[in-house]
């Protein structure tokens with residue numbers, strides 16, 4: 001009898017946890033772009049991504065004011081720091097994915113000349129399966145927001 005009661009309690013607890021899963025959703029926070037020190041060189045973007053209860057995958061980042069945006073990771077090989085293209089960016093449920101100076105980052109090639117320090121630039125993040133998110137990223141002068 002005691003065993004049956006324990007099982008029933010366990011099932012009730014399981015049912016409480018087993019509500020309909022939330023739709024996948026990602027929040028983009030602290031998005032910032034650093035302009036290149038030399039015109040024509042790529043800039044960099046940094047940001048924090050947070051999932052809800054569903055794991056998701058970052059597919060890419062685009063902007064109407066940037067020709068091409070690539071996702072990179074930073075690493076060292078033989079004592080030389082280098083960049084590695086990121087193609088696997090799955091992050092878990094209730095996960096946080098930080099893109100920050102010295103680590104993962106987005107590189108912005110061909111930034112439109114209208115983009116100036118102190119302004120903002122729209123960045124659209126594409127996820128799978130979460131829906132895309134567009135944010136206005138702060139634009140920083142070269143060297144003022146971490147070194148790329």
Ligand SMILES: [Cu+2]
Pocket residue numbers: 072083105106107
């Ligand atoms: Cu890079």
